[in-house]
Amino acid sequence: MxxxxxxxxxxxxxxxxxxxxxxxxxxxxxxxxxxxxxxxFLPEKCTVDPGFACLDWSVTSTTTQLVLKNGAGEDLTNVTVTLTDGASCNDTFVPAGGAWNNGDEFTADFNCTLTSGASFSADISFDYTKPSGLSHRGTGELITKVQ
Structure with a gap:
């Protein structure tokens, strides 16, 4: 048994x-x-350092646009914004006159060759000079789908 x-x-x-x-x-x-x-399944997001804001973004197969806002409390000069994904996108944008006044927002345009429907992840960096004359670098990240 x-x-x-x-x-x-x-x-x-x-x-x-x-x-x-x-x-x-x-x-x-x-x-x-x-x-x-x-x-x-990951959510789309655009994040930057505190004091700044990534308000909106658009990524197509040929162009990437970011709407950035200065909330640092100071007017900034010598501003350059760089978008890098490590492969097909490495472009720099300079706002008009290189200045970014407190509370102002601008749209940064980048030329990137991407595949529609693919996921896109890129690092955002922006170099700027404060009124004290010292240079600084801010960073961020963009994760979205290419439209």
Whole structure:
């Protein structure tokens, strides 16, 4: 009689073992073909250092635009904004006159060659000079989909 209980337990474990194997293969297949790609589920965001704001953005296959606002409490000079994704986009924008007054916002235009529908992640950096004459660098990040 003990042999029957052992056989039943073994068959039980084997049945669920095969079922678990089938589920793992199905999940692996979905991940391989990109259905479970994490980039599809991550939210779009544009973040920059405190004192500044990334109000809006637009990314197409040829142009990337960022609307940035100065909330640092000071007028800034010698401003340059750089967008870098490490591959197909590395461009710099200088606002009119290189100045960025407190409370002002501007739209930075960048020329990038991207693929429509793809995920896009880039680093934002902006160099500026405070009224004291000292140079500083702010940073940020843009994560979105190319339209």
């Amino acid at each position: 003990k042999m029957k209980k052992g056989q039943a337990a073994t068959e039980f474990l084997m049945t669920y073992g095969w079922a678990l194997l089938v589920v793992l293969i199905a999940i692996s297949t979905l991940a391989y073909f990109g259905v479970l790609s994490p980039g599809r």
